Amino acid sequence: MSISPHEEKMLNLQHQMRQNQSELQDYLAGLDDWTSEIKEKEKKLKSPETGKTGDLPPVRNTIEKKKMKKKKKEKTVDPNKPKRISGYDFRAWDKFDVDKALEDVEENNKKTETSSSEYETDEEWEMERKKHLAELEKDKGNKFLKAGDYDKAVEAYTKGMEFDSTNSILPANRALALIKQQKFAAAELDCTSSIVLDPLYVKAYLRRATARAGVGRTQDAMSDYHCVLDLEPANKQAKAELERLEKELSREKEEPVQSSFTEGQRGVVKPVYKPPAERSKVPMKRIEIEEIGVEVVSRPQRSSAGQSEAVQKVAAKEEQAFDSLFTAKPPSDQSPIETSEIIKPPSTTCDSSVRNISNGPSNHHQTQENTTSITVLSQNCEASSQNGRHSEESNTSKTSSANRKATTDSKTKNQSGNPATRDSKSQSGNPDSSLPVATAGAGDGLHLPVPQSSFQFQADFKLLKNKPKQFFQYFRAISPSQYPKLFGQCLDADILTAILNSVNMHQAESPVDVFEVLHNLTFVKRFTMTAMFLSNKDKKVIKDLLQHISDKEQRTSQEVDSLRQKYQL
Amino acid sequence: MDKPQIILHVQKPVNYTLFDAKWIPCSAKFIALGNYARGTGALQIFEVSHGDVKMVKEAEKSKSFKCGTFGASSLQNRQFATGDFTGKLQIWDLETLDLPVYSAQGHKEIINCIDGVGGLGIGEGAPELVTGSRDGIVKVWDPRQKNDPVATMEPGEGETKRDCWTVAFGDAYTAQDRCVAAGYDNGDIKLFDLRSMSLRWETNVKNGVCCLEFDRKDIKMNKLAATTLESKFHVYDMRTQHPTKGFASLTEKAHKSTVWLARHLPQNRDVFMTLGGNGSLHLWKYSYPSARSKKDSDGVESGVAGSVDLLQNVTLSTQPVSSFDWSPDKLGLSVCTAFDQTIRVIITTKLNTL
Numbered sequence: 051m052s053i054s055p056h057e058e059k060m061l062n063l064q065h066q067m068r069q070n071q072s073e074l075q076d077y078l079a080g081l082d083d084w085t086s087e088i089k090e091k092e093k094k095l096k097s098p099e100t101g102k103t104g105d106l107p108p109v110r111n112t113i114e115k116k117k118m119k120k121k122k123k124e125k126t127v128d129p130n131k132p133k134r135i136s137g138y139d140f141r142a143w144d145k146f147d148v149d150k151a152l153e154d155v156e157e158n159n160k161k162t163e164t165s166s167s168e169y170e171t172d173e174e175w176e177m178e179r180k181k182h183l184a185e186l187e188k189d190k191g192n193k194f195l196k197a198g199d200y201d202k203a204v205e206a207y208t209k210g211m212e213f214d215s216t217n218s219i220l221p222a223n224r225a226l227a228l229i230k231q232q233k234f235a236a237a238e239l240d241c242t243s244s245i246v247l248d249p250l251y252v253k254a255y256l257r258r259a260t261a262r263a264g265v266g267r268t269q270d271a272m273s274d275y276h277c278v279l280d281l282e283p284a285n286k287q288a289k290a291e292l293e294r295l296e297k298e299l300s301r302e303k304e305e306p307v308q309s310s311f312t313e314g315q316r317g318v319v320k321p322v323y324k325p326p327a328e329r330s331k332v333p334m335k336r337i338e339i340e341e342i343g344v345e346v347v348s349r350p351q352r353s354s355a356g357q358s359e360a361v362q363k364v365a366a367k368e369e370q371a372f373d374s375l376f377t378a379k380p381p382s383d384q385s386p387i388e389t390s391e392i393i394k395p396p397s398t399t400c401d402s403s404v405r406n407i408s409n410g411p412s413n414h415h416q417t418q419e420n421t422t423s424i425t426v427l428s429q430n431c432e433a434s435s436q437n438g439r440h441s442e443e444s445n446t447s448k449t450s451s452a453n454r455k456a457t458t459d460s461k462t463k464n465q466s467g468n469p470a471t472r473d474s475k476s477q478s479g480n481p482d483s484s485l486p487v488a489t490a491g492a493g494d495g496l497h498l499p500v501p502q503s504s505f506q507f508q509a510d511f512k513l514l515k516n517k518p519k520q521f522f523q524y525f526r527a528i529s530p531s532q533y534p535k536l537f538g539q540c541l542d543a544d545i546l547t548a549i550l551n552s553v554n555m556h557q558a559e560s561p562v563d564v565f566e567v568l569h570n571l572t573f574v575k576r577f578t579m580t581a582m583f584l585s586n587k588d589k590k591v592i593k594d595l596l597q598h599i600s601d602k603e604q605r606t607s608q609e610v611d612s613l614r615q616k617y618q619l
Numbered sequence: 620m621d622k623p624q625i626i627l628h629v630q631k632p633v634n635y636t637l638f639d640a641k642w643i644p645c646s647a648k649f650i651a652l653g654n655y656a657r658g659t660g661a662l663q664i665f666e667v668s669h670g671d672v673k674m675v676k677e678a679e680k681s682k683s684f685k686c687g688t689f690g691a692s693s694l695q696n697r698q699f700a701t702g703d704f705t706g707k708l709q710i711w712d713l714e715t716l717d718l719p720v721y722s723a724q725g726h727k728e729i730i731n732c733i734d735g736v737g738g739l740g741i742g743e744g745a746p747e748l749v750t751g752s753r754d755g756i757v758k759v760w761d762p763r764q765k766n767d768p769v770a771t772m773e774p775g776e777g778e779t780k781r782d783c784w785t786v787a788f789g790d791a792y793t794a795q796d797r798c799v800a801a802g803y804d805n806g807d808i809k810l811f812d813l814r815s816m817s818l819r820w821e822t823n824v825k826n827g828v829c830c831l832e833f834d835r836k837d838i839k840m841n842k843l844a845a846t847t848l849e850s851k852f853h854v855y856d857m858r859t860q861h862p863t864k865g866f867a868s869l870t871e872k873a874h875k876s877t878v879w880l881a882r883h884l885p886q887n888r889d890v891f892m893t894l895g896g897n898g899s900l901h902l903w904k905y906s907y908p909s910a911r912s913k914k915d916s917d918g919v920e921s922g923v924a925g926s927v928d929l930l931q932n933v934t935l936s937t938q939p940v941s942s943f944d945w946s947p948d949k950l951g952l953s954v955c956t957a958f959d960q961t962i963r964v965i966i967t968t969k970l971n972t973l
Contacts, residue, residue, distance in 0.1 A: 070624050070968070073624070073968045073969060074624065074626060074966070074968060077951065077966055077968055078628075078670070078966075081667075081949065081952065081966070082669055084647070084948075084949050085647040085667060085668050085669070088645065088646055088647050088948055088949075089646075089647065091645055092645055092646045095645055095694065095695060096695075106745055106746065106763075107744050107745040107794045108745065109745060109761045109763050109764045109769055110745060110747065110759065110761060110769035110770060110813065
């Protein structure tokens with residue numbers, strides 16, 4: 051019996067379906083077996099014995115390269131490679147362009163990047179890697195240094211030093227950046243560490259000398275220059291500097307205090323350490339720190355994001371007040387004193403509290419003996435001038451509030467780096483304080499008694515600073531012989547310039563013995579120090595005054611000359 | 620006559636969008652990744668037993684998961700590496716899902732794809748993960764190194780950053796040799812040689828590359844499947860690289876929509892499944908040519924592509940299939956997720972007779 055093709059196809063299909071079905075059934079049965087089987091296997095897997103941890107290859111790109119075999123060193127000299135300059139070939143070194151060499155090194159590094167990492171052991175490779183990173187940081191630092199971004203340069207060098215503490219160039223370069231920022235003490239330390247690492251590194255000596263000269267240690271600076279000359283007898287810079295310092299030193303013999311920096315130089319105030327037992331028991335007072343000899347009146351820096359909200363609010367307020375101050379101020383009010391271009395709002399409420407404090411100024415002097423750059427000011431005074439409501443509180447609970455205020459003030463002072471902004475702050479305080487306007491107006495006719503103590507003078511000066519005429523009247527009443535006692539420690543550049551200016555401006559109207567004034571001022575303690583920081587403008591005023599003396603007053607030229615010398619003209 | 624059958628064994632709806640599913644090695648369990656509508660990440664472990672799937676463990680994390688792999692984990696630890704929507708690379712111990720055992724902010728944007736090698740006894744050399752992200756960067760990670768990738772492949776400055784859609788390891792046949800293939804949305808395929816740290820080969824297939832997979836990770840590069848938008852996929856013969864022409868390839872049309880994925884059968888490297896945007900599954904077999912390479916007139920060798928035959932096709936869903944994973948332990952068993960929020964366990968029969 052034969053079957054048709056159609057039937058055959060049907061049969062095939064049926065057969066296939068049956069086959070598929072059975073296949074699937076088999077599979078499903080197998081699947082069930084498998085699931086239980088795999089469960090057993092999984093359980094075994096979890097037991098610790100099965101876990102064998104073979105030696106895994108190292109992490110890529112970190113240790114992997116360390117295992118590389120050291121290639122045979124190629125002794126053939128690269129013809130493009132410049133010859134090494136001998137350490138004693140000074141003429142060649144003079145022509146040596148460091149920047150270009152650095153760039154060359156960088157390029158070479160790029161070219162030979164792949165071949166530079168064949169080292170035998172892990173440690174060797176790791177060290178090489180870190181050294182390389184340090185080099186990169188150094189290059190970064192050099193770039194910043196060139197661009198004049200010293201902060202970033204210092205940061206880069208610091209990073210570099212972390213990577214490679216044996217590199218003598220990094221600390222030396224950081225020292226250069228620090229010198230540019232006039233951080234001489236830190237620069238000196240860096241130079242010293244660089245010298246320790248490489249006692250033959252001439253630049254480190256040169257920079258240390260600069261740093262030492264910067265802090266007035268002329269002798270040490272000179273010894274460094276001598277070291278340089280020992281290493282490199284032809285070093286021009288060392289010779290020139292040495293000559294200059296010698297000259298200065300000889301001048302210094304006549305005038306005990308001398309420094310190579312008389313202009314734009316900030317005084318360096320070092321902390322005084324005393325064991326707790328010897329420390330003053332007097333409660334902490336707020337101390338105003340003024341930068342002396344600095345002519346810059348700049349806008350306060352914007353508060354950074356890291357500051358607290360309160361501080362930012364204060365800063366914003368200050369900013370506003372500062373702006374209004376600049377726009378509202380009529381130009382005729384400008385005082386002759388540069389550092390205080392902004393007129394300080396009269397705040398007579400401060401008066402009473404100042405008097406309270408002035409009874410015991412000696413306390414301040416004990417604690418703040420050795421700085422002329424610190425102007426001591428009672429916190430009460432500052433508080434009241436800053437904000438009316440503070441004065442009440444501080445009068446009743448002076449000591450308890452002292453600390454707190456000191457901290458808050460120091461916080462706000464971060465934004466008010468110079469006197470101008472501080473003044474603006476007191477201005478901003480006034481509108482919300484309960485000070486009557488009349489009081490403020492009365493300040494113009496202020497007539498203060500002759501001060502009996504240095505502290506009283508300080509307080510009065512604060513008030514009169516921006517009123518040259520009243521200040522002159524006030525100052526004229528002080529007997530010149532009183533100056534040393536009155537100014538005590540506190541004759542800072544600010545006061546001195548104020549005095550000189552006011553005398554210069556007003557001596558025509560009401561005659562005064564200018565010589566006596568100038569002469570007696572020189573007897574004030576630490577006068578030479580202050581005189582050192584006088585600006586060119588101030589010096590011109592002094593010159594005018596001296597001219598006046600030699601013109602109008604009967605003094606011998608010898609006397610005038612000695613005065614000239616004392617004012618370091 | 621003896622065509623393999625693709626049969627839906629179990630399906631399981633879930634309440635989140637599924638992006639990836641992977642079998643847990645040496646078990647009848649698989650792990651599903653996705654994101655809940657509220658924007659959180661879903662991680663669920665299911666077990667297949669007696670014609671059903673049961674959820675055995677689940678965890679909800681703050682960030683949506685996009686992709687995961689066991690590729691860099693040892694068989695004993697079976698730690699699961701995931702990439703999430705915020706660019707974080709995390710490795711989870713499946714016993715304690717509270718905190719990841721490794722976490723690194725790998726990319727600035729979503730990690731689209733992840734692959735691993737060196738674990739599970741697959742591939743020589745260090746266990747490594749590779750991630751590709753929307754930020755255009757491909758990073759290679761070693762779970763032993765915290766926070767930082769061991770290699771980064773990114774477009775040079777000034778070049779436009781293309782969305783990296785897929786990455787795949789291959790060529791891991793010695794401890795040193797290893798390649799990463801990366802596919803981008805503009806149709807670029809790049810092959811990075813991790814040994815020499817260089818770009819070994821690149822090409823453009825005109826359409827965005829959805830998936831790249833080597834037929835085996837742990838052998839000398841053999842075949843690379845690349846699926847693209849516009850219903851095309853390519854298979855490259857990776858044995859012979861011509862200095863100018865690169866690798867020989869064949870192109871095949873399939874699915875009448877985007878070809879989302881290609882997955883090679885672990886038990887037979889010449890059989891692979893492609894998955895389409897229309898919810899269909901196509902099973903292919905690759906046949907090698909009589910000679911895999913030929914010498915041209917200059918005596919330079921170039922590869923010869925083979926051909927592919929469609930063995931079986933089936934449509935399981937109306938939505939694109941987002942992931943597919945063959946069980947490494949049981950021939951023919953696979954799990955598949957689709958955008959219809961359903962997990963499907965699929966059985967393919969007669970694979971052993973091919």
